[in-house]
Every structure is written in C-alpha cells, then in structure tokens.
Amino acid sequence: MTYISKPRLHHPTLTANKVGYTRRDYEGRISTLCAGCGHDSISAAIIQACWELDIEPHRVAKLSGIGCSSKTPDYFLGASHGFNTVHGRMPSALTGANLANRDLLYLGVSGDGDSASIGLGQFANAMRRGVRMAYIVENNGVYGLTKGQFSATADRGSKSKKGVINSDSPIDLVGIALQLGATYVARSFSGDKEQLVPLIKGAMEHGGAAFIDIISPCVTFNNHAGSTKSYDYVREHNEAVNRIDFIASRNEITTMYAPGELVDVQQHDGSMLRLRKLRADYDATDRYSAMSYMQAHQARGEIVTGLLYVDPLATDLHTSLNTSAHALNAMGVAQLCPGSSALEKVNASLR
Amino acid sequence: MQRTDISNPTYFHKVVDCQWACPAHTPVPEYIRLIAQGRYSDAYMINWTSNVFPGILGRTCDRPCEPACRRGRVEENNGAAPEPVAICRLKRVAADMKDDVRLRMPALSPKNGKRVACIGAGPASLTVARDLAPLGYDVTVFDGEAKAGGFIRTQIPRFRLPESVIDEETGYILDLGVTFKSGQRIDSMNALLAENYDAVFVGCGAPRGRDLDLPGRKAAAANIHIGIDWLASVSFGHITTIGRRVIVLGGGNTAMDCCRSSRRLGGDEVKVIVRSGFEEMKASPWEKEDAMHEGIPIINYHVPKAFVLEGGKLIGMTFEIVKAVFDDQGQRTLVPTGAPDALIECDDVLLAVGQENSFPWIERDCGIEFDKWGLPMLGKATHQSTIAHVFFGGDAAFGPKNIITAVAHGHEAAVSIDRLLHGEDIQQRPDPMTNLMSQKMGIHEWSYDNDTSNDLRFKVPWAKAEMALASIKIEVELGFDVATAFKEAHRCLNCDVQTVFTDTACIECDACVDICPMDCITFTANADEAELRQHLQAPANNHQQALYVSGELKTGRIMAKDEDVCLHCGLCAERCPTGAWDMQKFLLNTTQAGAACRNGAQVKTLEEVVA
Numbered sequence: 033m034t035y036i037s038k039p040r041l042h043h044p045t046l047t048a049n050k051v052g053y054t055r056r057d058y059e060g061r062i063s064t065l066c067a068g069c070g071h072d073s074i075s076a077a078i079i080q081a082c083w084e085l086d087i088e089p090h091r092v093a094k095l096s097g098i099g100c101s102s103k104t105p106d107y108f109l110g111a112s113h114g115f116n117t118v119h120g121r122m123p124s125a126l127t128g129a130n131l132a133n134r135d136l137l138y139l140g141v142s143g144d145g146d147s148a149s150i151g152l153g154q155f156a157n158a159m160r161r162g163v164r165m166a167y168i169v170e171n172n173g174v175y176g177l178t179k180g181q182f183s184a185t186a187d188r189g190s191k192s193k194k195g196v197i198n199s200d201s202p203i204d205l206v207g208i209a210l211q212l213g214a215t216y217v218a219r220s221f222s223g224d225k226e227q228l229v230p231l232i233k234g235a236m237e238h239g240g241a242a243f244i245d246i247i248s249p250c251v252t253f254n255n256h257a258g259s260t261k262s263y264d265y266v267r268e269h270n271e272a273v274n275r276i277d278f279i280a281s282r283n284e285i286t287t288m289y290a291p292g293e294l295v296d297v298q299q300h301d302g303s304m305l306r307l308r309k310l311r312a313d314y315d316a317t318d319r320y321s322a323m324s325y326m327q328a329h330q331a332r333g334e335i336v337t338g339l340l341y342v343d344p345l346a347t348d349l350h351t352s353l354n355t356s357a358h359a360l361n362a363m364g365v366a367q368l369c370p371g372s373s374a375l376e377k378v379n380a381s382l383r
Numbered sequence: 384m385q386r387t388d389i390s391n392p393t394y395f396h397k398v399v400d401c402q403w404a405c406p407a408h409t410p411v412p413e414y415i416r417l418i419a420q421g422r423y424s425d426a427y428m429i430n431w432t433s434n435v436f437p438g439i440l441g442r443t444c445d446r447p448c449e450p451a452c453r454r455g456r457v458e459e460n461n462g463a464a465p466e467p468v469a470i471c472r473l474k475r476v477a478a479d480m481k482d483d484v485r486l487r488m489p490a491l492s493p494k495n496g497k498r499v500a501c502i503g504a505g506p507a508s509l510t511v512a513r514d515l516a517p518l519g520y521d522v523t524v525f526d527g528e529a530k531a532g533g534f535i536r537t538q539i540p541r542f543r544l545p546e547s548v549i550d551e552e553t554g555y556i557l558d559l560g561v562t563f564k565s566g567q568r569i570d571s572m573n574a575l576l577a578e579n580y581d582a583v584f585v586g587c588g589a590p591r592g593r594d595l596d597l598p599g600r601k602a603a604a605a606n607i608h609i610g611i612d613w614l615a616s617v618s619f620g621h622i623t624t625i626g627r628r629v630i631v632l633g634g635g636n637t638a639m640d641c642c643r644s645s646r647r648l649g650g651d652e653v654k655v656i657v658r659s660g661f662e663e664m665k666a667s668p669w670e671k672e673d674a675m676h677e678g679i680p681i682i683n684y685h686v687p688k689a690f691v692l693e694g695g696k697l698i699g700m701t702f703e704i705v706k707a708v709f710d711d712q713g714q715r716t717l718v719p720t721g722a723p724d725a726l727i728e729c730d731d732v733l734l735a736v737g738q739e740n741s742f743p744w745i746e747r748d749c750g751i752e753f754d755k756w757g758l759p760m761l762g763k764a765t766h767q768s769t770i771a772h773v774f775f776g777g778d779a780a781f782g783p784k785n786i787i788t789a790v791a792h793g794h795e796a797a798v799s800i801d802r803l804l805h806g807e808d809i810q811q812r813p814d815p816m817t818n819l820m821s822q823k824m825g826i827h828e829w830s831y832d833n834d835t836s837n838d839l840r841f842k843v844p845w846a847k848a849e850m851a852l853a854s855i856k857i858e859v860e861l862g863f864d865v866a867t868a869f870k871e872a873h874r875c876l877n878c879d880v881q882t883v884f885t886d887t888a889c890i891e892c893d894a895c896v897d898i899c900p901m902d903c904i905t906f907t908a909n910a911d912e913a914e915l916r917q918h919l920q921a922p923a924n925n926h927q928q929a930l931y932v933s934g935e936l937k938t939g940r941i942m943a944k945d946e947d948v949c950l951h952c953g954l955c956a957e958r959c960p961t962g963a964w965d966m967q968k969f970l971l972n973t974t975q976a977g978a979a980c981r982n983g984a985q986v987k988t989l990e991e992v993v994a
C-alpha cells in the first residue's frame with residue numbers, strides 16, 4: 033500500500049469536459065490493492081469512460097460486494113454515491129436502489145468469487161430481470177482478498193500458485209448472461225484500455241442489463257505460468273471479435289469505412305455504438321449465434337473479447353413492472369403514502 | 384526512437400533543471416534536502432564547493448536556476464500563478480544558519496613550486512585561488528582596491544548584501560594560504576609576464592561605465608554621474624547624499640541599484656527611465672518589483688534627448704516618446720509617436736546605460752590578441768588566451784555577466800591551469816563525477832520525502848519600508864526563518880531522484896500509467912520523436928525535455944516517458960509489481976582542479992610546456 037496520497041498537481045494540458053470536470057476529478061482515494069493488480073487498470077478505465085461521457089459524478093451510484101475487486105469503488109468516482117454491500121449480494125442491493133431511484137446511473141462492481149461463487153444466484157436473477165445497470169466483473173479466477181483460492185471461474189486444468197491443478201469446470205459468466213437475457217454482453221481485458229473504455233461507455237449508456245466480464249490478472253496469486261488468467265496467457269489467447277467506438281450522437285461520425293466492416297448500433301438514448309468487425313463471421317446483434325460462436329471458440333482455448341451481444345431496443349425492469357416514471361425521492365408524501373383508503377382499494381382489488 | 388542511453392551523464396543532468404541551468408552546476412536538490420533536515424552546514428559546504436560564495440549568492444545571485452525550475456512548470460494550470468522553488472533564498476538559509484565551517488575547509492597540500500598570479504580580487508579570481516591554493520600552488524591575487532571581492536564589494540549596495548558576508552566568504556579563500564596584494568593595481572602586463580609566473584589569470588572585470596553624449600552633458604557634469612562609479616563612491620562612503628529629484632537612465636541591475644541607493648541618500652522623487660519596453664529591461668523581474676515596491680516608478684519608451692540647464696544648473700531632461708513597431712520578421716524598431724517631447728525635472732542624473740571592458744594596462748604587443756569588440760581572443764572552454772599560460776575569466780572574458788558565471792569561469796580556468804602545468808592537453812576537459820543509486824528503503828519507503836507539497840512559494844520577509852529606506856546599510860530582505868525554510872524546501876520536487884526503467888522486468892500491467900498524476904508514462908507503438916510526442920498520454924510539447932524511451936517490450940510496444948513535468952513522486956515505482964521502475968538518485972559534481980581532472984602525467988616545467 034502506498035502511504036502518500038496521489039499528488040493533486042496534474043498535467044498542465046489536462047482539460048475539463050462538458051460538465052466542467054477534469055479526468056482527475058473522477059478519481060477516488062489512492063488504491064490499497066497490490067501494485068500491478070489488474071483491478072486498478074479497470075478503475076482507471078472507468079474514470080476515463082465517465083470523464084469522456086461528461087457524466088456528473090453525483091448521478092452515479094456504484095455498488096459492490098466483497099473482494100479486492102469490490103473494494104475498487106473506493107478508488108474511483110470519489111464524488112459519487114457508493115454502497116459496499118455483503119459478499120455476493122450487490123445485485124439485490126443494486127436492484128432495490130434502482131427501483132427506488134431510477135434517475136441514477138448504476139455501476140455494479142464485483143469479482144468472480146463475488147458473482148460466480150457465493151453470489152451466482154444473485155447475479156443470474158439480476159440478469160434475468162433486466163435491471164438497468166453496468167455490471168462489471170473483475171475476473172481473476174481466484175479469491176484475491178482471501179489469498180488466492182480458485183474461484184468458480186477458474187478454468188479446468190489451470191494451475192494454482194502452489195501447483196494444485198483445478199479439476200472443476202468453470203462457470204462462464206458471459207454464457208449465463210447471454211442465456212438469461214442480458215441485453216449488452218461484453219468481455220475484455222484489464223490490460224487493453226483501447227478496447228475496454230468504449231465498452232464501459234456503451235454499458236453505462238445502455239438501456240437495460242449490461243454485463244462486462246473483464247479478465248483482470250491477480251499479480252499476487254494468479255499471474256504465474258500455468259494460470260489461464262495471467263497477463264501473458266491472456267495476451268497470447270486474446271481473440272477480439274470487434275473493436276467498438278462509442279459515439280455520443282450521430283453527427284459526430286466522421287471516419288468512413290468500407291461497407292460490411294462496420295455495424296452501427298443506435299442505443300435507446302440516441303448514442304451510437306460503431307462496431308469495427310475483426311471477425312467477418314461474427315454478428316453481435318444475434319444472441320444465439322453469439323452463444324454458439326463463443327462456445328466453439330472457447331473450446332479451442334481462445335479468449336473471445338469485444339462486444340459479444342447487444343440488443344439496441346433493450347428495455348428494463350421499470351418498463352416490465354410499469355413503475356412510476358419518477359424516482360421515489362422526487363415524490364411528495366401524499367404520493368408515497370396515499371393513506372388507508374388507498375390501501376383499502378388495493379386490498380379490495382385483490383379479494 | 385532509439386532506446387535512451389541513460390549512461391550518458393547529460394541525460395539525467397538535464398532532468399535536474401536547476402543544476403543544468405546553474406553555470407557552476409550546483410547540485411541544488413541535494414542541498415535543499417539537507418536544509419529540510421536542518422543540516423545547514425552540510426548544505427553550505429555543498430554550495431561552497433560548487434559556487435564558492437553561498438552567503439553572497441544567496442542574496443544576490445542572478446538565479447538562472449529559478450526560471451528553469453520544474454516547479455514552475457508543474458504548477459502551470461493548477462490554480463495560482465506558477466512559481467519556482469526559492470532556490471536562491473534557500474541557499475541564504477544554509478549560509479545564515481550554519482555552524483562554524485572553518486574546520487571543514489580543505490587541507491593544504493605541500494607547495495608544488497608553481498606560481499600563479501590572479502589580477503583582480505573579484506569572484507572569478509577568487510575562485511581560481513580557491514581551487515588552486517589547496518593543491519599546493521603559490522597563488523598571488525592583486526587588486527587595486529583595499530579589500531577583496533571586486534564588484535561584489537564595490538558595486539552591490541549594502542542594503543542587498545552586508546559587508547560582513549563579503550568579509551566572511553572572501554576570508555575563507557584568502558585563509559587558504561593565498562597571498563593578497565591589496566591596493567596594488569597592475570599597470571603593465573609585460574612587466575607582470577617578466578615576473579615569470581607559471582600561469583596568469585586575468586579577472587579584472589568590466590570596469591568602465593558607458594557615458595551618454597547628449598546636449599548639455601558637459602555643462603551639467605556636476606550633477607551627472609556614471610552609475611558604477613557613483614555606486615563605488617557610495618560604497619566607500621565618499622558620497623552620502625543626492626538631490627531630491629533623481630533620474631536613473633537604464634534598465635539593468637546597475638540602474639536598479641542606483642535608484643534604490645538614491646532613495647536612501649535623500650532622493651524622494653526617483654524615477655527609472657528606459658528607452659524601450661518594461662519587459663525588455665535587463666533587470667530581473669524581482670529587481671524591478673523591489674524598486675517599484677520602494678516607490679520608484681519605471682517609465683518606458685522614453686528616449687533621452689538632452690540635459691536641460693537653467694542658470695548653468697541641471698533642471699531636467701527632455702525625452703522623445705516612442706513606441707515599439709514590429710515588422711514581418713518580428714524585428715522591433717522604436718518609432719516616435721509624434722507626441723511632444725517630455726520634460727522631466729530633476730536635480731541629478733545617474734547613467735546606468737551599460738558597461739564596457741577596458742584593458743588599458745595590457746600592452747597590445749604583449750602577445751594577447753583582442754577581437755574587434757576589444758575582448759581577448761579565448762578558447763571557449765579553456766579560457767586560454769593567445770599566450771598559452773595566460774587565462775581570462777569573469778566579466779573580463781566575454782563581457783559583463785554575473786557572479787555565478789564568473790565563478791564557473793574560475794573553475795574552468797583552474798582546471799586548464801592545473802592540466803597545463805601538469806603537461807596535459809587542456810582542450811581535453813574532464814568528465815563530471817556521476818553516481819546513480821537506488822533510494823528504495825522498503826516496499827513503499829524511500830530515502831527522500833516523495834510526498835509532493837501543495838504549498839505555493841513563500842515570500843521572504845522584508846524590513847519595514849521606513850526602516851529600510853532610512854539607511855543604506857540596513858539589509859532589506861530578512862531571509863527565511865527555520866519553519867518557512869523547511870516548508871519552502873519541501874516544494875522542491877527532488878528532480879535528481881530519477882525514474883529509472885528496466886525493460887526486461889516490465890510486464891506491461893499499466894499500473895504506472897494509471898497512477899502517474901502527471902500523465903508522464905505511455906506504452907505505445909514506437910515512432911519517430913515528433914510523432915511520438917503527440918501520441919502520448921499527454922502531449923509532450925516542451926522539447927527542452929527528453930522522452931525516455933525503452934527498448935521493445937513483450938507486446939512489441941515501447942515505454943515512453945516525458946520527463947517534462949514528472950514530479951519525482953515515485954508512485955510509478957511504488958505501483959510497479961516487478962520493480963521495473965526504481966527511483967535512483969543521480970548525483971553530478973563537475974570535476975574541479977586537482978588529481979581528478981588530470982590524466983596523471985608527470986609535472987613538466989613551463990619551458991617544456993610552451994616549447
């Protein structure tokens with residue numbers, strides 16, 4: 033852990049975004065993670081994405097569970113709302129917060145242990161319900177915080193730091209998210225910000241449940257030869273299907289590409305995701321072909337990254353429950369507590 | 384780009400902006416750290432070794448280090464106006480607060496039988512004497528004045544520099560077994576050469592103040608004074624008053640000293656008048672500020688036309704009012720505005736319009752050649768004249784500069800003399816002594832304080848204006864107290880503690896990129912320098928500062944670090960999991976006269992050398 037705080041001084045050319053903040057304004061406290069932990073790079077990518085999106089920090093709520101990954105919300109968006117919940121229970125806390133206040137942008141930060149081991153049920157149901165959020169799993173294949181035990185995403189045959197071979201099959205969070213109806217599904221790598229930052233931006237602006245599985249090496253417990261989540265292994269096996277550019281509005285589109293190479297996907301809020309295909313046979317708007325592509329390539333040992341699936345017309349839990357258009361904190365007492373006669377009516381309708 | 388060669392001593396030296404800019408290459412951050420630790424005597428001796436006059440320079444130095452200081456760049460666009468570390472005033476702290484340092488002065492070697500004559504007892508000559516006397520040379524310093532110090536003593540007014548400081552620091556040198564022949568002006572170079580000194584160093588300064596030949600100059604002579612002569616007379620106490628209304632012509636440091644001295648000798652309406660613009664004045668910004676602070680207006684774009692007399696007595700001067708016009712090439716000319724000439728009334732005029740070299744005592748047939756400007760023809764690095772064993776330094780060498788330049792010349796000339804008298808080629812200059820050492824003490828502990836201070840520059844307290852103006856002998860600046868010095872010292876970024884990168888250890892995890900507060904570090908595809916500078920985490924537009932570039936890394940990319948605004952906070956090294964980054968202190972000392980500057984040849988006689 034670093035003893036000093038990050039100096040306040042910044043580069044003289046650092047600029048403010050449309051809402052008046054510099055990138056440094058989106059930072060949090062100095063990280064207490066191990067030097068070189070992939071999670072810190074993800075924090076930096078989130079900071080970059082929020083700055084580029086001109087997001088006002090007070091419009092974001094960041095929720096997390098328990099783990100090194102779940103500690104990271106302390107290290108970014110220091111001026112945003114935050115809730116460090118119980119191990120594996122971030123999705124239900126986030127769902128509740130979202131139902132109460134639909135006006136905030138929700139950022140769920142979790143680990144592979146937090147989401148695939150203890151919190152698998154929570155994870156699955158949040159995806160299934162279409163809670164509008166950007167759900168990020170910082171996936172290192174181990175329980176970093178408790179000293180490196182294999183987590184449920186560890187690949188079969190992967191070797192622990194002490195030399196033990198993992199014999200269980202891995203849970204593929206991307207596969208589950210696709211299967212359970214998430215409307216924005218991506219995989220990336222903490223060491224590739226060029227790919228990661230636009231993916232986070234697309235997720236933050238997505239209209240439904242957005243999930244990003246980010247492979248994020250644990251330098252201390254899972255970065256050795258024989259690990260399938262090490263910097264070297266991921267770099268060697270990374271197969272990106274596309275690169276995305278996030279474009280806030282249509283008139284900003286300037287570069288021209290040959291037809292067929294590009295897919296423009298307009299999201300519900302008018303923003304555009306421009307996909308530059310790296311694999312001609314990959315279609316990111318078809319859930320089922322995405323699933324089979326993923327499985328086929330994963331079986332060959334490839335780590336498929338990029339925007340794997342997006343449904344531009346996604347809706348969310350509020351739409352399906354037909355909830356009020358306003359956040360609860362924006363309503364008056366009379367609306368929130370309409371009195372016993374209203375209760376009578378509801379009860380009567382159910383008799 | 385090519386992989387950076389950090390073994391070249393100039394690479395890291397340039398990163399230490401202040402040391403690079405200091406003509407004597409004083410290891411500034413090294414002594415600033417010692418001040419923060421309260422080790423004033425140690426800090427003083429580091430200065431003494433490099434710049435010879437820490438107490439004097441700590442009050443008067445032209446401080447080329449300060450405009451160069453990185454602190455000024457890193458504070459840019461970070462709130463208040465950017466300001467460098469008060470390097471010069473910290474030097475004074477070391478001098479003011481040190482203990483008795485006499486026991487730390489160099490031991491004297493047995494005499495080596497070589498005789499060296501130094502003409503003038505200014506900073507240049509005294510530096511030569513300081514460097515050579517302890518080595519066993521028999522050094523004789525001649526000066527026409529009664530006391531040593533040169534212009535330091537005769538020109539710089541006492542309210543900026545108390546005489547006790549001059550006595551102390553010239554004393555340390557004269558006590559090294561130097562023979563000081565005071566009151567002895569050398570009238571003939573030929574006669575001096577006939578005395579067969581093994582080497583002669585000419586440090587006689589640039590003693591002649593320029594005159595201004597305008598109508599009325601002769602008739603009003605009684606009230607028109609050449610600035611540097613007048614200051615010398617004030618210094619010796621021959622002049623103690625001046626008229627109530629004074630005009631000072633000129634914009635350099637002589638003008639500033641003239642106007643402020645006048646304020647203390649009865650001038651209560653003192654004006655500085657310059658031909659061109661305020662910004663173009665030669666005086667440093669702080670000198671101008673000091674003068675204006677004392678109620679002295681600076682009037683610009685006034686070209687002097689005539690001295691005006693009434694009844695045979697000076698009553699004022701007329702000026703043509705001009706403006707600056709720039710042509711396509713950016714060349715400036717001053718053109719009349721057409722406004723009627725201004726008459727500015729005065730009782731006395733001080734001329735501070737420049738200084739000239741003059742060598743009336745050097746016979747033009749003695750073998751020393753002069754150029755068309757009247758300056759001696761010299762080797763740029765060696766300071767050697769057209770007579771092999773005669774050297775020039777200080778203002779006498781390349782025209783008037785300042786004290787620290789005179790000191791730097793003295794060191795170089797001493798190296799030349801030492802090598803020459805040991806029969807070695809003086810064109811060959813010794814490399815500096817350098818050392819690079821890790822500062823790591825623990826996982827996140829360093830042997831320097833890496834926590835960057837957010838303080839803005841502290842102001843040096845001043846004596847109350849009424850008090851300061853009451854006497855020419857009262858020092859205006861009071862110097863930092865211990866607590867302020869400590870805080871100011873912390874503003875220093877320790878630019879000598881270098882970020883050193885080991886390519887083979889890097890796993891490209893981005894931790895350093897993510898933590899760096901100044902966006903210095905980028906992993907990127909290699910390109911030529913111009914392109915690379917624009918494709919970094921932040922643009923690298925200061926071409927004075929290098930890009931530190933690694934060899935090819937595992938992913939085929941390179942690491943490129945812009946040295947420009949690095950805070951030397953060490954966070955990159957703290958966040959690096961493999962120790963690919965390390966903070967290593969780079970110490971550079973220029974090599975001075977003595978065994979270290981020589982190749983080790985036998986001592987030859989002068990006849991052998993000259994032959």
Ligand SMILES: Cc1cc2nc3c(=O)[nH]c(=O)nc-3n(C[C@H](O)[C@H](O)[C@H](O)COP(=O)(O)OP(=O)(O)OC[C@H]3O[C@@H](n4cnc5c(N)ncnc54)[C@H](O)[C@@H]3O)c2cc1C
Pocket residue numbers: 443444445502503504505506507508525526527528532533534535538539567568569570586587588589590611614636637638640744776777778779783784785786787789
């Ligand atoms: C008014 C004024 C203010 C200044 N203020 C500053 C300042 O604040 N900071 C700064 O850095 N610089 C300042 N300078 C410049 C600085 O004083 C000089 O650059 C510096 O002193 C030059 O040093 P030097 O060793 O070359 O010679 P000098 O200091 O000029 O000394 C030359 C000495 O040689 C002696 N001499 C000359 N001819 C002979 C001879 N034939 N025989 C024997 N002796 C001889 C002279 O008497 C004199 O003592 C100032 C200059 C002036 C005029």
Ligand SMILES: Cc1ncc(C[n+]2csc(CCOP(=O)(O)OP(=O)(O)O)c2C)c(N)n1
Pocket residue numbers: 098099100101102119142143144145146147150170172174175176177178183
């Ligand atoms: C209910 C509960 N069970 C177990 C733990 C112990 N525990 C803390 S963190 C953690 C695993 C975290 O792993 P992951 O989510 O992958 O985070 P990482 O540290 O790897 O980023 C466990 C099991 C706990 N804090 N709470």
Ligand code: SF4
Pocket residue numbers: 064065066068069070071100101172176177249250251252253
């Ligand atoms: S233990 Fe692993 S996951 Fe946790 S901070 Fe260290 S490197 Fe990161």
Ligand code: SF4
Pocket residue numbers: 399400401402411412451452453454467468470874875876877878879
């Ligand atoms: S910050 Fe310190 S070391 Fe760096 S240039 Fe300024 S005085 Fe020198």
Ligand code: SF4
Pocket residue numbers: 882898899900901902903904948949950951952953954955956
């Ligand atoms: S020392 Fe390292 S982290 Fe600190 S400013 Fe310099 S490059 Fe950046």
Ligand SMILES: [Mg+2]
Pocket residue numbers: 099143144145170171172173174175176183
């Ligand atoms: Mg984990």
